Amino acid sequence: MRPIEALLEIARDEGVTRVFGNPGTTELPLMDALAGAPDPEYVLGLHEGSVVSMADGYARASRRTSMVSLHVAAGVANGLIGMLNARRSRTPMVIVAGQQDRRHLVQDPMLSGDLVGLASAATKSAVEVQHASDLPLVLRRAFALAARPPAGPVLVSVPMDLLEEDIDVAVPARSPVSGPGVAADVVADAAALLAAAERPVVVAGDGVGRAGAVRELVAVAESLGAAVYHQPMNDGVDFPGGHPLYAGMLLPRNAVIRETLGRYDAALIAGCHAFMPHHYTPGPAVPDGLAIVQVDEDPAEIGRNFPVRHGVTGxxxxxxxALADRLEGRVPSARARAEWLGAVHARARAETEAAARGAYGPSPLDPRAAAHAVAAGLPEDAVVVEEAITTGLLLRAVLRQDRPRSYVHTVGGGLGWGIGAAVGTRLADPERPVVAVLGDGCAMFGLQGLWSAARYEVPVTFVVMNNGEYRTLKDTLDEGGGTSAQRGRYVGMDLAPPPLDWRAAGRLFGVEAVRAGSAAELRDAVAAVKDADGPLLIEAPIAARGTGR
Incomplete structure (x- = not known):
């Protein structure tokens, strides 16, 4: 089997049905082979940032490792933001990057570069294949490593001439791997600690959603009667948003996390990557004296940023x-705790709902009303792909999604991810409506992804929250008492004038676009996506603040 044939054979055997890419000269052997093959399908993007984002959304929705094809040093550089997001969000992905022809690499030809060096900081691993006979083995290793906890992107640099070699290479068989068993004695000790707590709390990390373990975590929380918080800026649904025990998301500041967890005497932290604060505040995230049970698939997470009483991996x-089984019927006060917490959480949710509904009106929309309108209009079983920095926080407060993988975000923070991720999500799961909620600044970074949505007629609705500013920067200055906030003047934080015309942007790429004239119109437009047969862009004008205009 020739090297290029081996590449495609391994991709198929690893479950790859689509390759996301933007081709160049070094990918011509691959493109030529795909032209004569029934599969996998090649999904074209206009920019590598969109390409990697599509693969990210596709891998999460399909629960399979995705495959990306990038072009030499420039293509890898353009895709780095997406790789950083995938690594932070632990998305399994194999990136095959075409390198220049080895026969003149010594001459530093155009487009060549250190692909491994470029990608190393943004991937789990990056390697360049030196011999055609090594390609199949390196690819098998890449797919295995990408999926192994902690999952993430792996880059394989493949010189163009290597794929064109006319030699016979062997394809190693795929090696299924079973996970480690559960340490019964450690689980027993952990259960005893949690059962004895008077004020237990649970922190649901994104590892829970990735592992398909939401139901099991619910059973643990109910056995304890414990309040449950999502990890800061959670990437998915790791605990049902409508559950009476659900207390919301921990804000990404150590001081706030510490204050919140300080109300409890024992904590179960499940599948959570070290809390990852955003804005700096002094001190640790975990209060002194909190007894912690930490469970994670990645052994490196146990005790990484804080001491734990019991750590369980696997x-x-x-x-x-196993923990739920040990706790069942063991905590007599669990039901009373749950009823009290349910009443507290119900009152808080009702207050949030009332405030958002009271802000409804014509555009420009109050951000609370805009977020609520999207949540209220969502069709049943819809998936929300969210990349709206400030409005996104308001949206989290009113979403009540219970089904896992109904909410998709990237904690990586590299802007421009949302449009491509939404396209990839819908391609992987075409039965579920997909609504992408995007900040205008975020959307500008990944605008080219709209073209792929139009080309492949992917029925995604893109809601662009247009406030004409980088509001999160202004809010941060306001909170920190910045002098520019006191003067009402901000440098480099306004996107108008001239105003961005999002309807024109949609039409440029072949996507139908409308503008919401009120919160009610936005809600109704989102509700209509259940019958969509193609992409739609909804511009939601949001009231700006702190601009001095």
Missing amino acids: DLAGTLR
């Missing part, structure tokens, strides 16, 4: 199931 769903 299969997350199995560990939580």
